[in-house]
Amino acid sequence: xxxxxxxxxxxxxxxxxxxxxxxxxxxxxxxxxxxxxxxxxxxxxxxxxxxxxxxxxxxxxxxxxxxxxxxxxxxxxxxxxxxxxxxxxxxxxxxxxxxxxxxxxxxxxxxxxxxxxxxxxxxxxxxxxxxxxxxxxxxxxxxxxxxxxxxxxxxxxxxxxxxxxxxxxxxxxxxxxxxxxxxxxxxxxxxxxxxxxxxxxxxxxxxxxxxxxxxxxxxxxxxxxxxxxxxxxxxxxxxxxxxxxxxxxxxxxxxxxxxxxxxxxxxxxxxxxxxxxxxxxxxxxxxxxxxxxxxxxxxxxxxxxxxx
Numbered sequence: 001x002x003x004x005x006x007x008x009x010x011x012x013x014x015x016x017x018x019x020x021x022x023x024x025x026x027x028x029x030x031x032x033x034x035x036x037x038x039x040x041x042x043x044x045x046x047x048x049x050x051x052x053x054x055x056x057x058x059x060x061x062x063x064x065x066x067x068x069x070x071x072x073x074x075x076x077x078x079x080x081x082x083x084x085x086x087x088x089x090x091x092x093x094x095x096x097x098x099x100x101x102x103x104x105x106x107x108x109x110x111x112x113x114x115x116x117x118x119x120x121x122x123x124x125x126x127x128x129x130x131x132x133x134x135x136x137x138x139x140x141x142x143x144x145x146x147x148x149x150x151x152x153x154x155x156x157x158x159x160x161x162x163x164x165x166x167x168x169x170x171x172x173x174x175x176x177x178x179x180x181x182x183x184x185x186x187x188x189x190x191x192x193x194x195x196x197x198x199x200x201x202x203x204x205x206x207x208x209x210x211x212x213x214x215x216x217x218x219x220x221x222x223x224x225x226x227x228x229x230x231x232x233x234x235x236x237x238x239x240x241x242x243x244x245x246x247x248x249x250x251x252x253x254x255x256x257x258x259x260x261x262x263x264x265x266x267x268x269x270x271x272x273x274x275x276x277x278x279x280x281x282x283x284x285x286x287x288x289x290x291x292x293x294x295x296x297x298x299x300x301x302x303x304x305x306x307x308x
Contacts (some may be wrong), residue, residue: 102170
């Protein structure tokens with residue numbers, strides 16, 4: 001029996017288009033069939049899945065799980081750009097079937113630009129030979145007291161990883177009752193939490209993770225045109241490709257390329273504040289950054305439609 005890789009996305013209704021776009025990029029670049037689990041906040045999302053995804057030749061199975069663990073107080077969610085969905089991945093063991101032993105968690109603000117299968121399999125084997133629950137890319141080392149406050153705040157000693165892409169030994173996660181440990185630590189940290197469940201994961205593991213190949217979680221802010229080794233681009237920070245403030249970067253072209261496969265528009269454009277978006281657009285025009293886009297004219301057309 002063929003063994004398929006199992007990918008997980010966690011998101012709410014406010015992030016459906018981004019998650020579907022990321023999933024399209026995964027399916028389009030994969031050279032093997034895969035299984036996909038969506039942990040979401042509403043049954044309505046199952047009705048919004050594009051036919052392009054449901055009928056894709058590389059999709060073996062798609063399962064939708066509705067998040068039910070709502071009887072917790074999730075810290076630092078007031079007046080921020082994230083929702084409680086960022087905490088969903090702490091509860092993976094409650095939604096992944098027992099027959100699944102390894103999973104790949106992927107944030108919804110990521111885009112695959114190359115086939116990830118070989119690299120994921122190689123990195124997964126390294127993880128399984130270790131005694132660690134997960135593999136992730138280090139975001140920061142504790143060097144020369146840089147960001148000392150973060151490390152002291154979370155009680156960690158050497159390194160802090162980005163949780164946007166994680167290879168997980170879910171069998172070991174369950175055996176160690178890791179979700180319970182995360183919940184206990186979340187409650188203990190409480191107001192010390194800044195980066196939501198990523199802080200909780202880092203504090204709980206305290207450097208006990210396997211280093212993930214950087215090309216599998218590459219910061220979009222560091223991407224330059226022609227970087228051929230990159231497999232997955234992660235749009236870290238507030239300047240997302242669907243916001244005008246982040247649209248005029250080479251990496252954004254990958255996002256809109258896959259978005260256009262599930263939309264009647266070429267560009268996904270969202271406004272937090274329309275006047276601010278117009279200002280960013282004018283900046284992009286006058287600095288010629290708009291020409292980093294594959295098709296600036298189509299962007300202007302879609303931008304005009306988005307203002308209505």
